[in-house]
Amino acid sequence: MSANVVCQLLAFLLSLLRCSPNPSDGTAGVADDVSLRYTFGGQVAERIDGRGVALRYRYDGLGRLASVEVGHYDGYGDFEPGYPSSLDPPGEIGSPPDRAGFVEYGYDAAGSLRDVVTWTARDAQSRSLITQVRHEVDGRGSLVADWQSYGLEVNDDPQQGALTPRVEYGWSYAATAAGSHLGGHLRLSSMTYPPYGTGDPREVGFDYGTPGGASDLLSRVSGLTTNLGTASVAAFEHVGSGRRAGLTLAGGAIAQGYRVGSEVGLGGLDGFGRVSDLRYVNADTTPATLFRAEYT
Numbered sequence: 001m002s003a004n005v006v007c008q009l010l011a012f013l014l015s016l017l018r019c020s021p022n023p024s025d026g027t028a029g030v031a032d033d034v035s036l037r038y039t040f041g042g043q044v045a046e047r048i049d050g051r052g053v054a055l056r057y058r059y060d061g062l063g064r065l066a067s068v069e070v071g072h073y074d075g076y077g078d079f080e081p082g083y084p085s086s087l088d089p090p091g092e093i094g095s096p097p098d099r100a101g102f103v104e105y106g107y108d109a110a111g112s113l114r115d116v117v118t119w120t121a122r123d124a125q126s127r128s129l130i131t132q133v134r135h136e137v138d139g140r141g142s143l144v145a146d147w148q149s150y151g152l153e154v155n156d157d158p159q160q161g162a163l164t165p166r167v168e169y170g171w172s173y174a175a176t177a178a179g180s181h182l183g184g185h186l187r188l189s190s191m192t193y194p195p196y197g198t199g200d201p202r203e204v205g206f207d208y209g210t211p212g213g214a215s216d217l218l219s220r221v222s223g224l225t226t227n228l229g230t231a232s233v234a235a236f237e238h239v240g241s242g243r244r245a246g247l248t249l250a251g252g253a254i255a256q257g258y259r260v261g262s263e264v265g266l267g268g269l270d271g272f273g274r275v276s277d278l279r280y281v282n283a284d285t286t287p288a289t290l291f292r293a294e295y296t
Contacts, residue, residue: 009200018100025047034050043063051087051091052085053072053074054072056069056071062111064111065105066100067102067104067105068103069070069081069101069102070083070100070101081101081121081122081123082101083101090238097120098120100118100119100120100130101120101122101127102120103123104116104119112137112141114134114136115131115132115133115134115140115154116132117129117132121216129146129152130151131149131151132147132154133146133147134147134154138169138171142171143169144167144171145167146166146167146169147164147166149289161268165194167191169188169190169191170188170191170192171186172185173186182217185219188208189205189206190203204224204225204233206221206224207221207224208221209223210222213243216243219237223235230251232252233250234247245257252283253283254281254282254283255281255282256278256281257288258259258275258277260279277294278291278292278293278295279292
C-alpha cells in the first residue's frame with residue numbers, strides 16, 4: 001500500500017463529522033441533514049444524506065477526484081456498498097440493474113479530465129458498465145470532442161472496431177492586438193453532431209454578429225445556424241450589454257419580442273426589467289399572435 005493511500009485512508013478515518021446548518025436559524029443540523037466528513041487536506045471525503053445514502057470520495061496523489069462510491073451504513077456502523085434497502089423500488093428486491101454505484105475519473109497527461117466511467121458497483125468481479133464519457137481538449141484546455149457510450153466502453157480507435165459517435169467542438173481564437181484597447185477572444189464557433197442513420201452530420205454554428213460590432217466585441221451570440229434544413233435556427237436582438245430584446249426562430253417564421261407596439265423602450269417589461277407581456281407571432285404581413293402571456 002502506497003504512502004498516499006495510507007494518508008488518504010487515515011485522513012478519512014480520522015476526519016470529523018460535520019452537519020449542514022439548520023436553514024431557519026443557522027444552528028447545528030440534526031441527523032436528517034446532510035453530514036460531511038473531510039480529509040486532512042480539506043476535501044470532502046464522505047457525504048451522508050437524510051436517506052442514509054453515503055457517498056465516499058477518493059482522490060489521487062495530485063488531489064484530483066479519482067472516484068465516488070455509493071454505499072450506506074448498517075446497524076453496526078459498518079459501511080456497506082450499495083443503496084439501503086429502503087430505497088428499493090416497490091415490489092422489487094435489490095437495486096435496478098442500471099443504478100450507479102461507482103464512478104471513476106481519469107485524466108490525461110496535462111491534467112485535464114478525460115474519462116468518466118459509471119459502474120453498478122466498485123467490485124470489478126461483479127459490476128457492470130453503465131456509461132462512459134470521454135473528453136478531448138486542445139492545448140488551451142478547450143473541449144474539442146466528447147464521446148458518450150451506454151453499456152459499452154468508448155472506442156475512439158478505428159483499429160479496435162466500430163467507432164463510438166462523438167460530438168466535435170470548433171473554437172475561434174484571436175489574440176489581443178499590440179497597442180489595442182480591444183481584447184481578443186476564445187469562443188465556441190461550432191458544434192458538429194454525428195449523423196443519424198445514413199444522413200449527414202449536423203453542424204450548429206454560433207454567430208457573433210458584425211465584426212467590430214457590440215456582439216462581436218462582447219463575444220455575445222447573436223444567432224445560431226445549421227447546415228441541415230432552414231439555415232437560420234435562431235437570431236437574437238439585444239439592447240445594452242446583456243438585455244435580450246427579441247428572438248427570431250426558424251428563419252423568421254416565428255418572432256418574439258418585448259416591444260408591444262412602436263413605443264420607445266421595451267413595453268413588454270415592467271419597471272424592474274421583469275417580463276410582463278410575452279408574445280410570439282408569425283411572419284405574416286400583419287403578424288398573427290401564436291402565443292401570448294401577461295404577468296402581473
